[in-house]
Amino acid sequence: MRVDNRAPDELRPLIITRHFTKYAAGSVLVQAGNTKVICTASIEESVPPHVKNTGEGWITAEYSLLPSSTSVRVPRESTRGKVGGRTHEIQRLIGRSLRSIIDLAVLKERTIWVDCDVIQADGGTRTAAITGSYVALMDAVQGLKNKDLIKEDPVLNSIAAVSVGIVNGVVLLDLCYAEDAAAQVDMNIVMTGDGKFIELQGTGEEYTFDDEQLAEMLKMAKKGICEITEIQKKVLEL
Amino acid sequence: MRVDNRAPDELRPLIITRHFTKYAAGSVLVQAGNTKVICTASIEESVPPHVKNTGEGWITAEYSLLPSSTSVRVPRESTRGKVGGRTHEIQRLIGRSLRSIIDLAVLKERTIWVDCDVIQADGGTRTAAITGSYVALMDAVQGLKNKDLIKEDPVLNSIAAVSVGIVNGVVLLDLCYAEDAAAQVDMNIVMTGDGKFIELQGTGEEYTFDDEQLAEMLKMAKKGICEITEIQKKVLEL
Amino acid sequence: MRVDNRAPDELRPLIITRHFTKYAAGSVLVQAGNTKVICTASIEESVPPHVKNTGEGWITAEYSLLPSSTSVRVPRESTRGKVGGRTHEIQRLIGRSLRSIIDLAVLKERTIWVDCDVIQADGGTRTAAITGSYVALMDAVQGLKNKDLIKEDPVLNSIAAVSVGIVNGVVLLDLCYAEDAAAQVDMNIVMTGDGKFIELQGTGEEYTFDDEQLAEMLKMAKKGICEITEIQKKVLEL
């Protein structure tokens, strides 16, 4: 039995609230059980140096835990003076994932900043962040279209993410923090709405896994992504 | 006429929501018009070096703007690698103010971390942060009492804050961002619930002011503080 | 009786020495009792990014304590790798104050750097810094006029600063360090030569104060500012 009585292949309740704050071009509160992340998309009319003069746009993601988001307070990275390795890893994953479903040439020389600020953390913050950022990004892109700043639709696909893992030898979907801390294998999967892989990262925690276990995890992840995609569609009224 | 049709001495609608997130000992969402700040209080069972072995506790405040909280995205201070001067100034003000109403000896050798994270900024974020932090602090202190970790009540008084200013020669209460940006004088006032000053910071922006204007601003601030104190009491069911 | 036998409303001996060092456009040693600050004004023929292309100039202040300026050596901020909160707060106050009496449009696109380096600290370093910086600034501005780099006089007013406070329930002017450390209320006041407020910052240190005490402090501050202004005038031969 899972700590919150879910079936092994059951997602936590997923609630996506659009227009959560009012100044960003896209702003979403995503809740996956007790995990809550504010995902926003902001437009900047310039691009970072490595993209300059290519005629293409860019998408950059930043991720942060609010100090009070966890049961033991996390020191603020601004106060420590540097962004930690875990944060780097997560924000690179989010940015890379989102860029893979956007035609950057259509964006033209502008940057979309995606900010994922976790206000309550109960595991799966990075996958929730990707799931929510997609919705915020859609709103920001719609804004560009409404202002006639872009002509075509740069969005090539939808995107969603979920975690799977092995806990006490059992494959589970959408791990909460207590499960994640006890997991033997932890895997994050990012997929398109039509069931293709964008990114998959699986890690044995002092544990190894074989092909069969991998296959079972991938199957369960697909089921989850499928359900998340449906919720995204509904929220976006697509 | 003010941009939002308020009378000169009228506060913006003030809504204080307790238990906004679930892991911090105290957690409040404070909304003053369009300004929204998450204020939390977290307990740490140790104190910073300068207090060690004094038998007393400490209260530290940190303040941050979410990048998407303003209409033009604010770069993240963790990414820039340092906390800016404005942030330093504000978090020192919040910490100093809260410490002035708490008997630190009663807290014993523990730290209360107060985190003020602005998720939407429309002026008056530092005063809203103080107003909300008081409520979060009360909840955290109550938690300590419930667990019998402290015997007496360390709270000596209530505290609230508000801004006043002069815009186009007119004294106004509780400035929103558009008013703040145009203000000739900007003043932040922190007071106890029984009408004593804790802190007052007034600045002429390429402008000077005289005793009479000062008196008018102070009077209006007191009226605002009085109303805010009533709302705090009601929320705290005191 | 005060530690140095002054009357409650008596300033410490104030000595302002112009042309203290020879390379800066303006260079002043200001001594307020045992507090000694080198204030210099240096011209740079460019402006920071946020002013660029506005046709206006800028004034930036930096403040630093020499490590040996206090009885317990202060670690050097360059060695610690960051500027502390207190320094940020003080240098923002100095810069803002000086900008309020200068017509930045007359300066044109150049920056005046004001550096306040405390070589001996006995309380009131920030107010001494403002008082001295005004004189250094006047010399730097005169230099610009002598070289015909500016046509009009950008100086709109004179400026001076002083501290007041409440120690053991008594209102005192121009606190030395021993008084400051024991103060119940500490207030810094910046005024123009003709008696208008530019900035006022009052803080109760685990103490609160009422209107009457505020009025008494403001009155005493005005007296002090008045005397300081006379000394500035004499030194500048105005």
Added chain:
Amino acid sequence: MRVDNRAPDELRPLIITRHFTKYAAGSVLVQAGNTKVICTASIEESVPPHVKNTGEGWITAEYSLLPSSTSVRVPRESTRGKVGGRTHEIQRLIGRSLRSIIDLAVLKERTIWVDCDVIQADGGTRTAAITGSYVALMDAVQGLKNKDLIKEDPVLNSIAAVSVGIVNGVVLLDLCYAEDAAAQVDMNIVMTGDGKFIELQGTGEEYTFDDEQLAEMLKMAKKGICEITEIQKKVLEL
């Protein structure tokens, strides 16, 4: 045809040189084609704070590109003052992978520092680093055994890593830089010598991939890992 005439499932020539430098407890030069990495293992008789008093040891990895290792010089991270996101990601992967095959309790309270310094980079530096670090680690562990500092063998398994990817729709093993830069999918796989997964990280670069392509990549990776494991065994005379 591949740029270096290899078959799709052919590894680059892999040469592992033990005892490459003389002061580290283990020191290896690993060459995978033109990629050359110095991997060393150094013993420190203490552990980081989060492990202190657990009785267990720790393994930390650091990774760095020499500035001249690539055709366009890479700025030194020490000069930039911070470790970049890519470096963080890689050194976390190396450390996590190595820890998964070591019984940290056997090590007791000591740290093994694994340093991977790339002196020539032609793709696959992170996988070469893992492959080489295993050998350096074995030498360092043998040193501990020789000195009777540990009683049992802490090594639970062997470990090796390799990259696979899809270039122009074709699945390739052990990508060189030119292939990596053009890859549609890039996957790094870390496995034990007996064919279990430790870590797998696959990324579509503006591209997605399906189950069939994943299966083909995994199969080819296993073949590569198998061959690498043989070379490791031979070098270690196991």
Added chain:
Amino acid sequence: MRVDNRAPDELRPLIITRHFTKYAAGSVLVQAGNTKVICTASIEESVPPHVKNTGEGWITAEYSLLPSSTSVRVPRESTRGKVGGRTHEIQRLIGRSLRSIIDLAVLKERTIWVDCDVIQADGGTRTAAITGSYVALMDAVQGLKNKDLIKEDPVLNSIAAVSVGIVNGVVLLDLCYAEDAAAQVDMNIVMTGDGKFIELQGTGEEYTFDDEQLAEMLKMAKKGICEITEIQKKVLEL
């Protein structure tokens, strides 16, 4: 003819003022022509980690240019967030030189912090700093003796420093900034009062020099050191 009409082997007027500020254990203003440096010595009753538990003391030097000390303002190193290479080099030289004439075992486990803050820079600031720091150090040591904190005299020798150089092919003593900027060879020499070398650093600036030129420079430096030593003795009333 030199810019200030000195003979090639003539020192600039050297004035050493003791007790320049009042809180440091030793405090000296040293003036060598237009170069002015505040040198202080402060006692701290602890030692840095690498000396701990050796029973010996330590001397650390820090050096800084005030931003306004030069004709073009120097950015503050605290604001830039790091200490530059030139500063590192100079403060290491000062510390190493002073430690060479002190018996650190006599000091016992305490640190003497030597701070050299240049308030006006006209060349030769590092040598003036060493010359002045010796006097400040003597006062600080005398203070320790007066308080019976040390029993013996830890001072093994006196120390002074001077620059020599080659400008337009002519060997000159004690270069001012204009000469230094044009020098073909620049050499700083630190010697004991009895004529032994402690440190010598000679640099050809896009120029080389031979044995004969070296001999001439060393001879002239000795003459200068001899005169400086006399002035130090007089000031210290030895």
Added chain:
Amino acid sequence: MRVDNRAPDELRPLIITRHFTKYAAGSVLVQAGNTKVICTASIEESVPPHVKNTGEGWITAEYSLLPSSTSVRVPRESTRGKVGGRTHEIQRLIGRSLRSIIDLAVLKERTIWVDCDVIQADGGTRTAAITGSYVALMDAVQGLKNKDLIKEDPVLNSIAAVSVGIVNGVVLLDLCYAEDAAAQVDMNIVMTGDGKFIELQGTGEEYTFDDEQLAEMLKMAKKGICEITEIQKKVLEL
């Protein structure tokens, strides 16, 4: 008798290997006994700000110890977030020395980055770095000539460096680490191939030295430089 049985005036075996890595314009492995340094020269088609628009080029050197290069692991400067004083001092010495034998005007507006990465440290790393960098620089310059990017030869002279010192009262050439750690005087000398001084830095370590000892050290250094120059010539086939 020296620890490695050398005569007092005997160099350690010096081996210079060209084309050590393949992507840098010049790449050398220099071995002086057990000291091993990779010296590379990379071309960048731009110059740092202080040279911009002068029509001249620049040479910058960076120096680093690999963490495992010494018997006790050295923390990585990128991880510590700043370059230490010793590193600053060494890389400034290397850069200054190399610039002194190059006609920067012939280079035109390009930078040559010289990177010295010590992979094994047994004393004398900075002098080995200069000796090896000269060879790498020659290869990089030849590359520029081969591509017709420069017309004339910018190399004015050859350059080499060596250490001398006094250990137990005896003057020794080319100190290894054990000797260096015990040295009473440590001196690094940089000379041209035709026997002129470029830089000399001598330091008494809690010890002083006189003219006679200096003369003996300089004589021995010259002998060493002479032999090193011959080896450089041979390696470069000049």
